[in-house]
Amino acid sequence: MYSDRALVIGAGFAGLLAARVLAESYGDVVLVERDAISPDTGYRAGTPQACHPHALLARGAEALETLFPRLGEEMEDAGAVRADLGSDFLIRGPSGWAPRDYLGLSVLSMTRVMIERIIRGRVLRLPNVSLVDCVAVDGLLHDRGTVTGVHGRRGDRPFADYADLVVDASGRDSKLVSWLAEFGVHCPAPMIVNGHVTFTSRLYEVNRDLKLDWKTAFEITHAPDARRGGSVSTVDGDQWFLTLFGADGDAAPTDDDGFLDYATTLHCQDIAEIIKTATPVSKIYQAGNLRSRWNRFHQVPNWPRGLLALGDSVMSLNPVHGQGLTLAALNCTTLRTLLQEHDLSSEPLVFQRAIARTAKIPWTSATTSDLGWSARKLPLGTRLLRWYTGRAFEGVPGNRRVYHAFIRVSQMLDHPAALFRPAVLFRVLLGRTLSGRRPRATER
Ligand SMILES: Cc1cc2nc3c(=O)[nH]c(=O)nc-3n(C[C@H](O)[C@H](O)[C@H](O)COP(=O)(O)OP(=O)(O)OC[C@H]3O[C@@H](n4cnc5c(N)ncnc54)[C@H](O)[C@@H]3O)c2cc1C
Secondary structure: OOEEEEEEEOOOHHHHHHHHHHOOOEEEEEEEOOOOOOOOOOOOOOOHHHHOOOOOOHHHHHHHHHHOOOHHHHHHHOOOEEEEOOOOEEEEEOOEEOOOOOOOOEEEEOOHHHHHHHHHHHHHOOOOEEEEOOEEEEEEEEEOOEEEEEEEEEOOEEEEEEOOEEEEOOOOOOOHHHHHHOOOOOOOOOEEEEEEEEEEEEEEEOOOOOOOOOOEEEEOOEOOOEOEEEEEEEEOOOEEEEEEEEOOOOOOOOOHHHHHHHHHOOOOHHHHHHHHHOOEOOOOEEEEEEEEEEOOHHHOOOOOEOEEEOHHHOEEOOHHHOOHHHHHHHHHHHHHHHHOOOOOOOOHHHHHHHHHHHHHHHHHHHHHHHHHHOOOOOOHHHHHHHHHHHHHHHHHHHOHHHHHHHHHHHOOOOOHHHHHOHHHHHHHHHOOOOOOOOOOOOOO
16 A cells, blocks of 8 residues: 555546556545435436447456456346347448458447446445545645645535545546646647537337347448448347437437438438337437547646546547547556556656557547548548558458458457558458458348
């Protein structure tokens, strides 16, 4: 144990994982959360994104399993649906349908509410972790370059608490940059790439009369032409989580008729069929202006001692790529490794630099794709990368090898360099000469 007390701002996904890791090194770990939390808490104001589907990538599931042994089993027992990324997925890219042979690589589908509830249950059972809810943190306490705690409000009463280490995990709307500026620590302007993406989502009861041969269907948006896409996953046992994507400013309407009309413009007609025939169990939710933003805290030379930041507070990504949970989990496995050798409250930049290195790959993949919507001339490297990934996308429908490589990279299991291995490179450059099986799905 380094010292007594660590405090985490935000009991969302990253905050819970951070508390789990800190509990190994600190005697007392306190999660401070703005929302009211009970064991059954479901949808809540602090995580509005929970009204939209949350894919947990294979790499993220692996990282979670190291923090919470047998978590996957617990999730399946609670109703999470296991799906093979080949045979159980119906994927439509800009140039056609992906092959559907069995891959032997599976992911779990569940609502974000279920993921968080299960993890929260595990974390709050740790004897040295506690949660103080209904507290809105509105600033940091500090003393000569060291963060010593937080202040805020609990209802209409002032709140303050002290700690040897404060971790900001307050998500994509974190106010950390302005809290730091209040005591003279200035951060570089964040990097922002905006694909002007909108998610419009609704939950349905599974309609067993519809005979579908997949568990997840996904139609991908892709610059410069495919502005519309959608996805449906079977979640929590008996529900379909359905989302319509719009990129480059396009967005599905939130009224019943408009939602259906938008879905009928997709290639994957199963999505419209579900909207027509299944019973909705939620209203239609919309999240717009979804962009990627990177706060480069690792470049702040006078970053205070006693403070770390992780999760969306550092980097929030266009969620269409489904990387946010995985990146947060990787932040926390890095935290665990570094805490074995460093007192991070006195060397916080060791942590911020390490997670910045991990973040480069998801950042590049999310933003290279979104920059395709931009009207300005892109740097040569970005154009080449876009050309090659566009070419690889074209190769997917006719080529299992390319598809498998793509899936492993998009699940963050392999480095993107895997797409340039000779066996893949050859097929990508050769184009669609080998034909793949087409899946059974109604074409428009
Ligand atoms: C529409 C949408 C869809 C998404 N889909 C996916 C997906 O498919 N797959 C995926 O991996 N990721 C997805 N994401 C991203 C994912 O939601 C985030 O990456 C993840 O939630 C980050 O966790 P976090 O703990 O950093 O933030 P959050 O989970 O947002 O948690 C932040 C917490 O801090 C609390 N808080 C905020 N301010 C304060 C304060 N001042 N005082 C006290 N508490 C505070 C909040 O109440 C909340 O509990 C999606 C995001 C969006 C917007």
